[in-house]
Amino acid sequence: MREQGAGTGRAVEEVFREEHGLLLATLVRRFGDLDLAEEVTAEAIEAALVRWPVDGVPSRPGAWLLTTARRKAVDRLRRDRAYAARLALLQVAADRAAPAPPPDTVRELPDERLQLFFTCAHPALPAPARAALMLRCLAGLTTAETARAHLVPEATMAQRIVRAKKKIREARIPFRVPGADELPERLPGVLEVLYSVFTEGYAASSGPDLTRPDLAGEAIRLTRILHRLLPREREVTGLLALMLLVHARRAARTGPAGEPVLLADQDRGRWDHAMIAEGLALVPAALTGGPPGPYGVQAAIAALHDEAADVATTDWPQIVALYDVLSALAPSPVVAVNRAAAVAMRDGPEAGLALLDGLAGEQRLRGYQPYHAARADLLLRLERPDEAAAACRRALGLAGTQPERARLRRMLDAAAPPGSPYGPSGGGDRPAAGDGLSGAARPSRT
Structure with missing residues (x-):
């Protein structure tokens, strides 16, 4: 056990930030349903908030959450036979639509989050919906944060996320790694999301802190993996360079x-x-x-x-x-x-x-x-x-x-001029020009 008592809530939040994306991606890969994965992920977090104050935070909190979420998913499927049957049909359709690629055609992505990033970048989804779904569900941003990152109202972003999930269900889009011939079409959407996650980490859209280093670091880690897989893709190289040069400050x-x-x-x-x-x-x-x-x-x-x-x-x-x-x-x-x-x-x-x-x-x-x-x-x-x-x-x-x-x-x-009701005159800060972080979310001043 690592921590008990008053710090448990903070520990749960830290674990959630660290493990949420991987936990969700693992569950989607296992059960093939994004809504189910989101629901049992939330239930596992709720269970942690109940148990950890009593038992303490486990030494492997991510594994505890995954085990708990898997059990809850299995219990739910056992109770809902119709739901389980629908998932089985989806899996059959995915298997038929996604034959295994020939040996050495495409290297398997080593991180399940990147696998799901590529899956949700399916061309059947509109570009705004792809970005909304990946940021909200896979990168762990709230709907409000996702909306701010794309300069749209929160209600609009919520609708995009709901529609994207519905499209995945109705079109029976398989959760799988794309083949080599599909990567060029899906890559821009993945890069956009990685960039948006980094931008939110570099300059948070809300909250008590100016930055969210956990998000920025995660975006860099995933982009490094992508660069190792696709070293000749110049925009992957460019995105990694941009992140490093900005994060260095x-x-x-x-x-x-x-x-x-x-x-x-x-x-x-x-x-x-x-x-x-x-x-x-x-x-x-x-x-x-x-x-x-x-x-x-x-x-x-x-x-x-x-x-x-x-x-x-x-x-x-x-x-x-x-x-x-x-x-x-x-x-x-x-x-x-x-x-x-x-x-x-x-x-x-x-x-x-x-x-x-x-x-x-x-x-x-x-x-x-x-x-x-x-x-x-x-x-x-x-x-x-x-x-x-x-x-x-x-x-x-x-x-x-x-x-x-x-x-x-x-x-x-x-x-404020002298005598203004808005406050006394004083030394104000002055923003500098944008430093290269320009396209996805907001210009940088720091």
């Missing part, structure tokens, strides 16, 4: 109390330079041998930040040029926000603000906190405090984490 991104430390103020001596070297070594392979992909381009942007001695000596013209390439490859309002921030560093705040104001009509940006925070920053730099305060209040209302809200309150103090 994690120790310097927060202060002693968990507050955000912006890129311009970070102690670059605290960056993980071994990780940076590993990421830099991958960038050439991601950018050569054909037209560049979005992940390779973002990795190149991150590399320019990591190679610079400070913000002042960063190669902003090259970063803007790379954002131009990224805008052509993967145009989106989020990429446009990042490009505007980089233009502001190259040409001055007025040029950047003009680009941001040109995006004001974009529906997806209305609820996108970094857009309003970036406007507030540039308005502060242009000494337009009233407008800066309005933009900052908008960003504050959209901020999901406590550290980000505290940072924005300090910005609001800096923007």
Whole structure:
């Protein structure tokens, strides 16, 4: 037993974060039904909350949860013969549709989570539904976190998840490893999900902490496995490089109390330079041998930040040029926000603000906190405090984490004019331009 008493609840949460994806993937592979796997996973967690305070947390909590969930699934199937018969039919259909590949045609993926990632990236599912299902069910993100990551309302995301599960049932999509000829079609969806998981870990959409290192580390681990399996896939290489180059700054991104430390103020001596070297070594392979992909381009942007001695000596013209390439490859309002921030560093705040104001009509940006925070920053730099305060209040209302809200309150103090009811004037934080983490969820400022 590892832990007892008051810390049990925290231990259960830590185990859940660590084991949830693997537990769910194992159960889906065993029983072939995602809803059943989710339900018995939740029941196993509930059982742990009852038993562990009495017995203590077991030395192998993941194994305890898996054993408990399997028993509950078997009990449920025994009670529900119709359900069991339906699962049997699904398994027969899967076996017929998925003959074993010839020897050496495709190497089996060594992690059941990646197997399920590829399964849920089936082309029969619409792209938004694939991403929603994988993030919510396999990466362990809540529906709210998944919705924030894709800039849609929570209700919309919940509907996507329900529809994706229904499609899997009705189309009898088999839970299996794809063959070699299917990998190119499914790979982009898997990379999108891995990137979204990493982005949520790098800059949490909600909660008491700015980051979720467990999610970021898990995304890197899975991407490393994928890179070992597919070393010639340049976008896999690019994604791994991007993650490493950005994650290398994690120790310097927060202060002693968990507050955000912006890129311009970070102690670059605290960056993980071994990780940076590993990421830099991958960038050439991601950018050569054909037209560049979005992940390779973002990795190149991150590399320019990591190679610079400070913000002042960063190669902003090259970063803007790379954002131009990224805008052509993967145009989106989020990429446009990042490009505007980089233009502001190259040409001055007025040029950047003009680009941001040109995006004001974009529906997806209305609820996108970094857009309003970036406007507030540039308005502060242009000494337009009233407008800066309005933009900052908008960003504050959209901020999901406590550290980000505290940072924005300090910005609001800096923007509020003397005598303002919004607080005294003070030294505000200023976000830096996006550092390469641009396409899936939000631009990075730290």
